[in-house]
Amino acid sequence: MVRTVQLMPRKRAVGSYLPGRDLGIEADLLTNIDRMAATPIGYGFGAAVVSRLDLGERRYGHAFVGRTVPDLLGEAIEEAVDQPAWAALAYQQAVRLGTDQSTLDALRQMIVSAGVAAAGAHVELGRALTTWNRAQR
Numbered sequence: 001m002v003r004t005v006q007l008m009p010r011k012r013a014v015g016s017y018l019p020g021r022d023l024g025i026e027a028d029l030l031t032n033i034d035r036m037a038a039t040p041i042g043y044g045f046g047a048a049v050v051s052r053l054d055l056g057e058r059r060y061g062h063a064f065v066g067r068t069v070p071d072l073l074g075e076a077i078e079e080a081v082d083q084p085a086w087a088a089l090a091y092q093q094a095v096r097l098g099t100d101q102s103t104l105d106a107l108r109q110m111i112v113s114a115g116v117a118a119a120g121a122h123v124e125l126g127r128a129l130t131t132w133n134r135a136q137r
Contacts, residue, residue, distance in 0.1 A: 020062030026050065073129040080122040084115035 030046035037045065056064075064072060091111055094104060 020065045021053065021057065026053065069132050070129060073125055073132065077122060077125045077129065080118045080125060083118040084111070087111040087114060 026049075030049055033049075034046050088111065091104075091107055094107055099107075
């Protein structure tokens with residue numbers, strides 16, 4: 001079941017824009033993600049996302065500007081599936097290494113929890129893609 005939540009009002013950062021990226025939009029999205037995920041302010045998820053965006057910008061410049069919205073959302077949908085796939089491989093490796101059962105149990109619980117979150121991301125991103133496609137008709 002998808003829940004609807006109230007987003008915080010959008011704040012625009014003045015003078016903080018890079019060519020191609022809108023840091024105000026990024027800050028708005030990440031503030032709402034951190035708030036809705038109920039992560040403590042110091043957790044750093046938003047900062048980790050910004051770091052990934054910065055790394056992508058250094059590697060690829062502003063190549064995303066030439067890509068379509070469906071293509072970019074498709075990438076995000078694929079990444080949502082990649083998260084539990086990589087975690088499953090890590091768990092298998094932990095088993096192969098003879099990790100003690102209590103640690104394996106804790107890892108399994110955390111990986112399943114993260115997988116459930118990734119499944120939710122997959123669904124919501126798919127809905128975003130559908131919404132975009134419908135709006136373009």
